[in-house]
Amino acid sequence: MNKYTEDDLREELKTKEYEYGFYTDIESETFPVGLNEEIVRAISKKKEEPEWMTEWRLEAFRIWQKMEEPEWANVTYKKPDFQAISYYSAPNSKPKYNSLDEVDPELLDTFKKLGISLDEQKKLAGVAMDVVVDSVSVATTFKKTLSEKGIIFCSISEALQEHPELVKQYIGTVVPKTDNFYAALNSAVFSDGSFCYIPKGVKCPMELSTYFRINQAGTGQFERTLVIADEGSYVSYLEGCTAPSRDENQLHAAVVELIALDDAEIKYSTVQNWYPGNAKGEGGVFNFVTKRGICHTNSKISWTQVETGSAVTWKYPSCILKGDHSVGEFYSIAVTNNYQQADTGTKMIHLGKNTKSTIISKGISAGKSQNSYRGLVQVNSRAENARNFSQCDSLLMGNDCGAHTFPYIEARNKTAQIEHEATTSKIGEDQIFYCNQRGIDTEKAIALIVNGFSKEVLNKLPMEFAVEAQKLLEISLEGSVG
């Protein structure tokens, strides 16, 4: 067998094309390009939204117009032309199906390629899927089981029709319209997304899962997710994404809001594998996401993410630890290759007493990519006994990539205990040598080390997802993960 060296791996990484680059030809209904109040109204009308929602969107649009695109992130890219994007696109095949057989076979094929075939999923350990293809839900399974428990899991447009009071009460409370440029844009034009409500004391019996896909040429995807866990409830929510190969840059500006009321727990896991652009750095998805959760007394929010895709990622899943004894967690693996750029991290805002937060971030950069961790830990003066532990490790493969850490730590309470540590290293020659000595070839050794490096985070993923996450790591760093 030929000796497999790190150089080979690097070569392979360079030439590895995006495996999931295909495009489903489903006839779509698409709005004209451009953005103005008319478009915002039209989106709202299309979704048959109540009057207050239309006003809410318009207000967000007006705020957005006055805002400027943020430039502080450690990424460079050609700014998208917001007037050259079509803000609504929905698959044509309506109305909704009662069974999978009715679903567009081509679409089913797409899912099969992604390895998430619905039939399989249906049979497998109770994963309910709210499949989002280009902004509109086309199939929802296991709804019955959920509704028996009183759990509401539907698209946000459906929620606006059927549970407007819940949406009205919570939307925009964690990520206000004024929060940032992309959040404002999303608030104005979001087309669809998921809504989830777990009633008091209910433990959701299955992992809730949504697969987002960007499918239509030139359409940005503006998802809006709202998860509410009422007192004493528990939910584990899975979000995974793949997108077809495209030459022009696609924009994705999602907003995710989590609300954990007293004693509730939300576990939110993401696997993101959008098209990262080709080996020359052309194309690829721009991923500008605002994710934030609010924790009330005794509650817990846990973010886990595996980021392997997108040309530019700009994402900071955050926790506001408002209630006493609340807990926030953030586990992340970010892999960048070729010309990918990732600026990701978290914010932990400690407001309540005895609040705890943990941050584990693993960055792997290869090719000519740039990988940054940017995080904020803030302990306010009333947050007695706040505790934080942060660890940011970076692994560099090759000499053209960069790894950066920008942690911000602000403490205003004397009882705060904060620890932060960061390391940057490469796979050591001695580590490889050690493995070789014991009869493990270099390829396997690299796999072993990368796997070990990410294990801490992979372990946090739900079983069903961990398999897929490893598969995505494989694609991003082919040859290095066994």
Next chain:
Amino acid sequence: MKLKEKLISSFMAFENQVDIDSFVHDIRSEAIKSFEEKGFPSKKEESWKYTSLNKVLKHNYSVFPKQVNALEYREVKRYFIHDIDTYKIVFIDGKYSSHLSDTTHDGMDICLMSAALSKPKYRIIIENYFNKITTDDSLASLNTAFSHEGAYIHIPKNKLVEKPIQIIHFSTGSESAVMLQPRNLIIVDENSHVQIIERHQSLTENAVLTNSVTEIYANKRGIIDYYKVQNDNQDASLIDNTYINQKQESHVSVHTFTFGGKLIRNNLNFFQNGERIDSTLKGITIIGDKQHVDHNTLVHHRTPNCESHQDYKGIFGDNATGVFNGKVLVDREAQKTNAYQSNNNLLLNDKATINTKPQLEIFADDVKCSHGCTIGQLDENAMFYLRTRGIPEKEAKALLMYAFANNVLESVKINELKQRINKLIANKLGVNIGFDL
């Protein structure tokens, strides 16, 4: 009139006052232009996010102190490390005091910047070294524009300077508010070794703003130990900009001891230009009241096989604010870099604030870089242990705090200075313990 406008309009007058040398003149004019464009930094700038100069800038500073009060050695003896023989370069309100100083031209130059800038024999050195490593930071530009007086130290090859050098700036409160802009240039040639202690001291309660720039060049195998003692009174503010350029195999350490002052900003920049360089940055900060201390460090690793060590300890009480912004930059060429950064803080009061931002920016793959940062409070078990052994609470606290900061002191090579710092720490912690025993 705002300070910025005042400074710009006094530039002409300043230029007329000093000898106009066309070389330095050009640098000054360019610098004032740069300052005019940028103005004083605001909180909108990332590196000034946690430090606002507004409160400090509101005074009506006199840019050229008119009268200079004479000082007797016995009045200010306590600010010197007086129990050992040292070279001294002393300034009173920005003017050189030959009476208090002890300089030399014997085999090396330990003298004045004003002489170096105006005398032809220094011309070649000034052209090669002056203002070569300052960044285009607006405060550094402002200093460059008004650069005239300060310490000039040039140690030639193969020379071990047997006595430490003390650079002390006194302000006597001759006017209600004074702005000082000392400019230092330190060049250490091959195989030479020098120790320098720098101090700024205001003698009255009148406001003082010092905007200091120090350029340090360590050539091949040069060794420089630089100690900054910052224990000024509550009305004095200091913006210290230090730039260090290191050639191969040189060792430079900078220790910053910050106990006093209203607002202190330390911009400490290390540039490594050669292999096997060692850079050390250490600091102890113990402040209270409404004091504000901001350490802003940069270590730029440009060449392979170099090391850097950073260790900053901070103890913050009352309404004090501490900022640490440490950046380690590793270029693609700088393989086998070993960079370490640690920032530990104790928060003693709920009104005190710590903002820390340790950054790593790494472009080379074969490196060992790590940083650690902690914020915490005294260990209750340790306190209990000491109390059960009959040590009163205050002393027990002080002991623990002293132990916390102690490893920074270990690398101080001048014993008398170490003792002095120990005393300052004891004072600051409000106890009477012979820590150096």
